[in-house]
Amino acid sequence: MFKLDNKVAVITGGGSGIGRAIATIFAQQGAKIYIIDVDEKGAEDTVKAITDASGEAAFKKCDISSKEQVDNVIGEIIAESGLDILVNNAGIAHIGNIEQVTPEAVDRLFAVNVKGMYHTIFAAIPHLKKKGGVILNMASIASLVGITDRFAYSMTKGAVNGMTLSVARDYLSYNVRCNSISPARVHTPFVDGFLTKNYPGREEEMFKKLQASQPIGRMGKPEEVAYLALYLCSDEASFITGNDYAIDGGFTKLNN
Incomplete structure (x- = not known):
């Protein structure tokens, strides 16, 4: 179960943390991995760990806030190998309430966390429409509950939830599933x-x-998030689309 043989997965932000865990576990389950990241060393370390374990992986340096870079890199990957799974994991954080967030910080967060995700989905969806596929977006519990001093970050993760629902709805007839995961710490x-x-x-x-x-x-551990991602991107989850899954140690429901 949960095998990804003959699947090609693109994972943004795969150079560390949750993205690295997802890339590693997907590769163990048979997927060919493409890591998109700005962190060359981290991404190359992930690729080496995968290939040393007899998996398939490659790194494409790309700043997801640049639509031109994303279009070029996704186009290269599709031309080389095709595309079955897109995991939008890359993102940046910010600490502060609305009085402490500068317009420049809002622009940067929006450019990466929102437009970056838009860029990758926009580039991938024409190909995914042809034969179906899976999109998995990384949201956050910050979009589900009020968290102190996370104004701008919470705003961007709320947008991720909206994108997930819209894509899931619009591409039902193309067999493209789209879900999101909302981790706690x-x-x-x-x-x-x-x-x-x-x-x-x-x-x-x-x-x-x-x-x-x-x-x-x-x-939580990065691997625990990665196992949920594996399920949602596997054929065993073929009846699931348009949902967000909190993986939070009880934070959103039991923290009272």
């Missing part, structure tokens, strides 16, 4: 970097606080 290099930058000398203390904020008592 997941322990990735981003979290470690965030703590180092914002709480120097207090990293361990703040890490424990972040863990405790999840009702289940810990952060």
